Amino acid sequence: MRVLLVEDTQALGQAVQEQIADDGHAVDWMQRLDHAEASLRSTRYDLILLDLMLPDGSGVDFLRRRRAAGDATPVIILTARDQISDRIAGLNAGADDYLVKPFDLFELSARVAAVARRYSGNPNPLLQLGPLHIDNAARTIERDGAKVDLTAREWALFEAFIQRPGALLSKAQLEDCLYAFGAEIESNTIEVYISRLRKKLGHELIETVRGMGYRLVTA
Numbered sequence: 763m764r765v766l767l768v769e770d771t772q773a774l775g776q777a778v779q780e781q782i783a784d785d786g787h788a789v790d791w792m793q794r795l796d797h798a799e800a801s802l803r804s805t806r807y808d809l810i811l812l813d814l815m816l817p818d819g820s821g822v823d824f825l826r827r828r829r830a831a832g833d834a835t836p837v838i839i840l841t842a843r844d845q846i847s848d849r850i851a852g853l854n855a856g857a858d859d860y861l862v863k864p865f866d867l868f869e870l871s872a873r874v875a876a877v878a879r880r881y882s883g884n885p886n887p888l889l890q891l892g893p894l895h896i897d898n899a900a901r902t903i904e905r906d907g908a909k910v911d912l913t914a915r916e917w918a919l920f921e922a923f924i925q926r927p928g929a930l931l932s933k934a935q936l937e938d939c940l941y942a943f944g945a946e947i948e949s950n951t952i953e954v955y956i957s958r959l960r961k962k963l964g965h966e967l968i969e970t971v972r973g974m975g976y977r978l979v980t981a
Contacts, residue, residue, distance in 0.1 A: 785918070798810075802835075811837075825857060881925075892964070
């Protein structure tokens, strides 16, 4: 997934960025709302992690504006405000989840995965795909009863496919799942990871549509 983190506290922002990146996702970290707005104008995000108290305004107001403009990007609020009224205000503004600081980084990872599953149309973490038994919550895969180990990047790419089964995904869309702003992208990176996934999960699993991209074969 491509994640936008909006957080002005340096230590927390760095910790969250590293945690989400370790999960295999691309993370763009902004410390101001105006910078976040600029990023959203140029980039499609799968999730926003949003602090409520930013140097240039309120995260709740920012979220209300996004929802009023028709933006349905899922949002998890990260804030030190722990009053019930604050949680209600955030959820009523359109947030999908709410974490009070300080929080456990592994809990954040679990909530990110849960929100992603809900927006993919299947909140059930357990999937069956041919000979593959997939547990999205535990990030485990079994093929014909044998465990298959994926790296964080391989999992992030595979997750992009299982969130859009049967959809054609371009190389650029897949790169967005793996790379944050400013990261150097090698020209054959996606091809390398697709090859690795095919070797581990089955050559027939991912179809190449020449000149257009790739799709997950679901039948």
